[in-house]
Amino acid sequence: MRSSLTPLGPPVSRDRIITSFPKWYTPDACLQLKEHFHGQVSTACQRRNTGTVGLKLSKVVVVGDLYVGKTSLIHRFCKNVFDRDYKATIGVDFEIERFEIAGIPFSLQIWDTAGQEKFKCIASAYYRGAQVIITAFDLTDVQTLEHTRQWLEDALRENEAGTCFIFLVGTKKDLMSGAACEQAEAEAVHLANEMQAEYWSVSAKTGENVKAFFSRVAALAFEQSVLQDLEKRPSSRPQVSDGNGDLIQIEGHSPKTQENKRPPGLGCC
Numbered sequence: 001m002r003s004s005l006t007p008l009g010p011p012v013s014r015d016r017i018i019t020s021f022p023k024w025y026t027p028d029a030c031l032q033l034k035e036h037f038h039g040q041v042s043t044a045c046q047r048r049n050t051g052t053v054g055l056k057l058s059k060v061v062v063v064g065d066l067y068v069g070k071t072s073l074i075h076r077f078c079k080n081v082f083d084r085d086y087k088a089t090i091g092v093d094f095e096i097e098r099f100e101i102a103g104i105p106f107s108l109q110i111w112d113t114a115g116q117e118k119f120k121c122i123a124s125a126y127y128r129g130a131q132v133i134i135t136a137f138d139l140t141d142v143q144t145l146e147h148t149r150q151w152l153e154d155a156l157r158e159n160e161a162g163t164c165f166i167f168l169v170g171t172k173k174d175l176m177s178g179a180a181c182e183q184a185e186a187e188a189v190h191l192a193n194e195m196q197a198e199y200w201s202v203s204a205k206t207g208e209n210v211k212a213f214f215s216r217v218a219a220l221a222f223e224q225s226v227l228q229d230l231e232k233r234p235s236s237r238p239q240v241s242d243g244n245g246d247l248i249q250i251e252g253h254s255p256k257t258q259e260n261k262r263p264p265g266l267g268c269c
């Protein structure tokens with residue numbers, strides 16, 4: 001993960017305060033099923049011992065075909081607006097969204113990229129250093145789902161293997177209902193599992209699931225950032241798990257738990 005330092009700002013708005021771990025959309029395609037912050041993370045937050053996590057920006061990159069609704073999704077979350085007119089993104093754009101998670105400030109830098117082929121080489125220059133990759137498709141257009149594999153491959157090529165959380169997001173949920181929606185979601189869940197991604201259906205038009213989705217993204221990125229920060233610290237004593245996900249220290253090793261043995265971002269359901 002590549003992060004940059006950002007100055008402290010005014011207090012975050014109430015709806016960006018996360019106190020408990022946000023839930024997945026469906027247990028059939030989710031990155032982790034646990035409902036609480038990692039024991040070490042909770043302890044670090046309580047002790048305000050989260051290092052530089054509160055001062056950094058975590059990079060989120062949103063990719064997918066043109067017209068699937070990437071910009072609309074980001075604008076719904078960051079500005080609470082929806083524009084029915086299509087204005088193609090040219091190259092890239094970004095928004096910074098501030099949270100308070102378990103009492104610690106945390107910011108996402110959300111990169112909106114162009115889906116149009118002619119802008120692809122500009123957009124792909126910004127894939128590097130992503131902690132989260134969101135691959136978006138239009139629930140009403142199955143071809144856009146098929147193309148997400150390629151979008152993901154391109155984004156992963158610019159990042160270290162196993163370091164990114166991957167989300168697959170079906171947009172325009174307001175246009176789907178009944179059996180057609182169930183069918184589209186079932187196909188997407190299947191692909192999400194192949195991609196080792198977490199699946200969400202959202203609507204930028206109605207706002208359905210948009211806040212819940214980004215809260216989930218923020219919480220997973222935050223937890224990973226705190227764990228990485230803790231791991232980087234020199235430890236004079238080795239540690240063993242006490243069986244509850246917390247650690248007991250012994251002589252001379254760095255922290256390791258059941259939960260962080262697998263590189264975060266690889267499906268762990």
Ligand SMILES: Nc1nc2c(ncn2[C@@H]2O[C@H](COP(=O)(O)OP(=O)(O)OP(=O)(O)O)[C@@H](O)[C@H]2O)c(=O)[nH]1
Binds near residue numbers: 070071073090202
């Ligand atoms: N009904 C409905 N329309 C949506 C939704 N999200 C986006 N749209 C519409 O879909 C069109 C494309 O949306 P954009 O957000 O501009 O798509 P994009 O993926 O950013 O497109 P590029 O920037 O070209 O890659 C616009 O006309 C939006 O109003 C949604 O949730 N529901």
Ligand SMILES: [Mg+2]
Binds near residue numbers: 089
């Ligand atoms: Mg756009």
